[in-house]
Amino acid sequence: MGFENLLLGFQIALAPYNLFIAVVGITLGTIIGVLPGLGGANGVAILLPLTFSMPPTSAIILLTSLYWGALFGGAITSILFNIPGEPWSVATTFDGYPMARQGQGGQALTAAFTSSFVGALFSVVLITLFAPLLAEIALKFGPPEFFAIQLLTFSSFIGLGGGNPVKSMISILIGFILAAVGLDIVTGALRLTFGFTELMKGFDFIVAVIGLFGIGEILLTMEEGLSFRSVPARMNPRVVWETWKILPRYYRTFLRGSFIGFWMGFKPGGATPASFMSYAFAKRFARHPERFGKGDIEGVIAPETAAHAAGGAALLPMITLGIPGSPTAAVMLGGLIIWGLQPGPMLFKEKPDFVWGLIASMYTGNVIGVLMVLAFVPLFAAILRVPFGILTPLIVCICAVGAYSVHNSMIDIWYMLLFGVVGYVFKKLDYPLAPLVLALVLGDLAENALRQSLIMSQGSLAIFVTRPIAGAITAVAVFFFALPAIGAFRRRRRGRPAAAGAVSDRA
Amino acid sequence: MRAADLITAIVLALLGLLVLVDALRLGIGWGTDGPRSGFFPFWLAVILLCCCLAIVGQTLRRTSRVPFVTREALAPVLKMLVPATAFVVVTQVVGLYVASALYMAVYMRWIGRHSWLSVIVLGVGFPVVTFIVFERWFLVPMPKGPLETWLGY
Numbered sequence: 273m274g275f276e277n278l279l280l281g282f283q284i285a286l287a288p289y290n291l292f293i294a295v296v297g298i299t300l301g302t303i304i305g306v307l308p309g310l311g312g313a314n315g316v317a318i319l320l321p322l323t324f325s326m327p328p329t330s331a332i333i334l335l336t337s338l339y340w341g342a343l344f345g346g347a348i349t350s351i352l353f354n355i356p357g358e359p360w361s362v363a364t365t366f367d368g369y370p371m372a373r374q375g376q377g378g379q380a381l382t383a384a385f386t387s388s389f390v391g392a393l394f395s396v397v398l399i400t401l402f403a404p405l406l407a408e409i410a411l412k413f414g415p416p417e418f419f420a421i422q423l424l425t426f427s428s429f430i431g432l433g434g435g436n437p438v439k440s441m442i443s444i445l446i447g448f449i450l451a452a453v454g455l456d457i458v459t460g461a462l463r464l465t466f467g468f469t470e471l472m473k474g475f476d477f478i479v480a481v482i483g484l485f486g487i488g489e490i491l492l493t494m495e496e497g498l499s500f501r502s503v504p505a506r507m508n509p510r511v512v513w514e515t516w517k518i519l520p521r522y523y524r525t526f527l528r529g530s531f532i533g534f535w536m537g538f539k540p541g542g543a544t545p546a547s548f549m550s551y552a553f554a555k556r557f558a559r560h561p562e563r564f565g566k567g568d569i570e571g572v573i574a575p576e577t578a579a580h581a582a583g584g585a586a587l588l589p590m591i592t593l594g595i596p597g598s599p600t601a602a603v604m605l606g607g608l609i610i611w612g613l614q615p616g617p618m619l620f621k622e623k624p625d626f627v628w629g630l631i632a633s634m635y636t637g638n639v640i641g642v643l644m645v646l647a648f649v650p651l652f653a654a655i656l657r658v659p660f661g662i663l664t665p666l667i668v669c670i671c672a673v674g675a676y677s678v679h680n681s682m683i684d685i686w687y688m689l690l691f692g693v694v695g696y697v698f699k700k701l702d703y704p705l706a707p708l709v710l711a712l713v714l715g716d717l718a719e720n721a722l723r724q725s726l727i728m729s730q731g732s733l734a735i736f737v738t739r740p741i742a743g744a745i746t747a748v749a750v751f752f753f754a755l756p757a758i759g760a761f762r763r764r765r766r767g768r769p770a771a772a773g774a775v776s777d778r779a
Numbered sequence: 780m781r782a783a784d785l786i787t788a789i790v791l792a793l794l795g796l797l798v799l800v801d802a803l804r805l806g807i808g809w810g811t812d813g814p815r816s817g818f819f820p821f822w823l824a825v826i827l828l829c830c831c832l833a834i835v836g837q838t839l840r841r842t843s844r845v846p847f848v849t850r851e852a853l854a855p856v857l858k859m860l861v862p863a864t865a866f867v868v869v870t871q872v873v874g875l876y877v878a879s880a881l882y883m884a885v886y887m888r889w890i891g892r893h894s895w896l897s898v899i900v901l902g903v904g905f906p907v908v909t910f911i912v913f914e915r916w917f918l919v920p921m922p923k924g925p926l927e928t929w930l931g932y
Contacts, residue, residue, distance in 0.1 A: 322917045438833045442791060445827040449798055452820050461816040464801050487863070494855040495848065661891015662901060668863050669879040673909055676875065677919045685867050693860070700847060701784055719819045727813040 278400060281628030284329055285636045293330050294337040294633060298641045301341020302648075306349055306655050310667060311358055312342035313599040313709070314485040317478045318674030320607050328611040329629040335604050336587070336630065337637045340392065342600075343583050344645045345652065347384040347576060352377060352503055352653050360543040360579040363551040367564060367571025369503070374567050377505025381649055382515040383569050384576045387526065389642040391577035394530035395537065395584025396634040399591075403620075403631065406592040410617035413593075415724035416735050420745035421595055422718040423736075424752070428539040429707040431752030439703045447708040450475045451715020458723065470683050477712040479675045481603055483688040484705050486671040488695020490664060507649045518569070525554050525573050533581025538589055538597055543582035550578030584634065591627060592617060595714065599706050602713040783847035784838040792831035798824035862886050874924030876906040 284290060304315035316335050323331035346361040351368035364384060371380035413421075426444050430437045453464045454474030465471040529550040536542035536549065554574035555564045564571045586597030587604075594615035596602035608615045613623060620627050645652070675688040698705060711718075729735035736746045798820050805817030848856065866882040884902035887893045913919045914932075923932060 321919050322913075324919070325917055436837075438830050438837070442827065442830045442834070445823050445830065446791070446794075448823050449794070449820065449827070452798075452823070456816045458813075459810070459816045461805055463805060463816055463820060464798060466801070491856055491859060494859045495852045497852070497855060659891055659893070661887050661893055662897070664859060664890075665862075665866075665883045665886040666901075666905065668859075668866065669883065669905060669909075672867070672870065672875065672879070673913065673921065676922060677913065680920060682871060682922055685870060689864060689867055692863075696856075697783070697787060701780075701787055703787075722819065723813050731809055731814075 277624060277628045281632030284625060284629035285632035290330055290333050293334045294637050294640050297334045297337025298341040298644050301338035302345040302645060302652050303655055305342035305345020306652050311485055312339050313603055314482045315342055316600055316603045317481045318670060321677035328613055329626050331611060332630050333633040336633060339600055340637045340641045343580055344388055344641055348652055351380045351384060352505055360547045363547040363575035364572060367568050370567035372503040372505055377503055378507045378511035379515045380572050381505060382512045383572045385642050385645050386519055387573045387576035388580040389638055390526050391530050391533050391580035392584045392638045395534050395581045398534055399588050400631055403592050407617040407620040410593050415721045416739050416742040419721035419725050420736055420742040422714060423749040424745050425595055427749040427752035431755035432545060433704055435702055435704060437756035440707055443703050443708040444711045447711025448715045451712050476678055477709055478606060478678045479684045479687050480691050480712055481709055482671050482675045483691025484695035487692025490667060491696040492699055512646055522570055522573050525570050526577055528553055529574050529577030530581045533578035534585045537582025537585030543579050546582040547575035547579040550574040599709045602710055780843045780845045780847050781838055788831045788834040792828055795824045795827040858890055870922055874927055875921040877924055877926050880906045
């Protein structure tokens with residue numbers, strides 16, 4: 273059954289118009305991934321209003337292509353400029369930049385793009401196989417199960433996100449509180465508006481994404497006073513071919529990275545830890561671990577494969593459960609709702625052409641993506657040579673255009689600015705932003721699931737434990753919530769001081 | 780850094796209190812058809828207040844001499860933030876197209892010190908391209924002011 277559906281999907285994804293859309297998406301995505309202050313999430317957010325007039329399948333193809341492009345773009349800045357465009361590219365700089373400085377930039381880039389491609393493809397194959405099954409199971413879910421999954425989503429930020437768990441929790445709560453502002457659709461009561469009519473329609477998460485990640489990121493970049501100095505890289509078909517010839521030797525690293533990436537990635541906030549974990553594993557099992565950090569090609573393959581496998585896997589819960597695994601997936605989910613589609617397991621039954629077109633486009637998008645970035649690296653790298661005096665106002669204007677067009681409302685541009693300052697302060701103080709965005713997106717869904725569950729159980733919280741599926745998911749969620757405390761306890765018993773400020777999740 | 784951490788925690792706690800008060804007004808218990816509107820926000824606010832307290836506790840136990848932002852680093856941040864704010868204010872009055880042209884031009888000339896040629900090309904180019912892409916192709920309107928009215932849009 274799955275095979276015919278996939279074939280149908282390919283018919284849609286390979287239509288000339290959709291291929292054209294994919295190329296446009298990859299190009300824009302790579303540019304966005306290279307530019308500071310514009311990541312995958314807010315690139316998708318800014319372009320979202322442009323898709324309102326498109327057919328939904330083409331629209332989602334544009335946005336996912338943008339996503340792949342942004343993932344590829346992150347590797348370019350990591351390797352040539354030693355600047356990780358995204359948090360999951362940090363581990364790529366460890367060996368990628370030394371390679372580039374030794375004149376092997378071309379090899380490093382080829383390895384990075386190829387690993388990204390392999391990782392993403394691995395995830396897409398698994399999505400193809402598992403998404404229909406997961407959707408089938410999810411069809412039987414009631415409100416308690418959905419609320420339990422929400423708990424799991426947010427608990428994984430606390431248990432696996434790294435950094436300060438209390439600050440992650442605060443981020444989540446702020447997101448939920450912002451989501452509650454405005455009209456309560458169940459009771460019709462106005463919440464947290466304090467008599468201001470502007471607050472009635474609440475805060476749109478797309479505006480929040482543009483402000484937090486766009487404006488906030490520029491403020492941070494300005495403060496750090498980064499100057500982009502690129503290491504030249506020779507990129508030609510011969511370099512690519514020579515690198516491809518040695519890559520199969522590292523099949524174990526590819527495989528390990530893909531598994532780690534997929535396993536970490538379908539839970540939120542997973543891409544960054546996955547890339548570090550894969551790097552650490554590659555180093556442990558390497559024949560020459562002492563070469564790591566000095567320009568070992570394996571040190572580029574490992575994190576890139578995992579990061580992209582995770583990036584792909586983040587789309588799995590979005591299409592099957594309607595619960596996004598990353599801020600970018602969250603923005604796409606918002607798009608689905610705007611295009612008039614109901615995200616969740618019913619999508620597989622009601623809109624097979626949309627779902628399978630999307631899945632097929634993940635294959636075509638990655639193939640087009642890897643070919644395009646390999647061919648046009650110098651062009652993309654040249655973008656960073658545009659001086660800051662031009663880039664900054666340009667990005668601010670683009671962000672403002674994006675924020676305004678969501679609801680055609682001027683107040684959203686003000687919110688964008690406000691969220692920008694909040695994003696800057698939060699990032700400096702190590703409050704993670706991804707949980708805030710996800711909570712803002714899922715706020716109403718989570719609250720409704722909670723309410724309906726409580727109505728089913730006459731107000732008893734036991735419903736989340738007594739139903740088998742919900743109980744199992746809740747148990748895992750509780751374990752994740754407790755993980756930081758368990759870790760602290762074990763460290764204390766071993767007499768080690770608590771690790772301060774682990775990897776902060778800046779996604 | 781300590782002061783900034785404390786201030787942020789206190790501001791967030793105040794926000795929590797605000798939510799708490801509103802939740803109590805809406806009712807946090809059981810209504811005729813399930814939990815009332817204040818139920819969910821109430822518990823969010825309670826947990827938020829506890830978390831803020833924990834942050835204050837953590838921060839007070841820690842010693843840090845790193846300032847949140849140094850005087851030298853603040854200047855470029857303000858150089859970006861002030862023009863951006865001015866841009867939003869101007870947008871409110873004359874619309875996005877004119878405001879973005881002015882903002883691009885002023886920023887490029889004042890901070891970027893670019894040549895007048897590139898200032899004019901980009902200052903005019905950006906709004907025109909935005910107009911064609913958004914207003915024309917995708918039919919997404921942007922905020923407009925007197926100039927656009929005069930031009931008949």
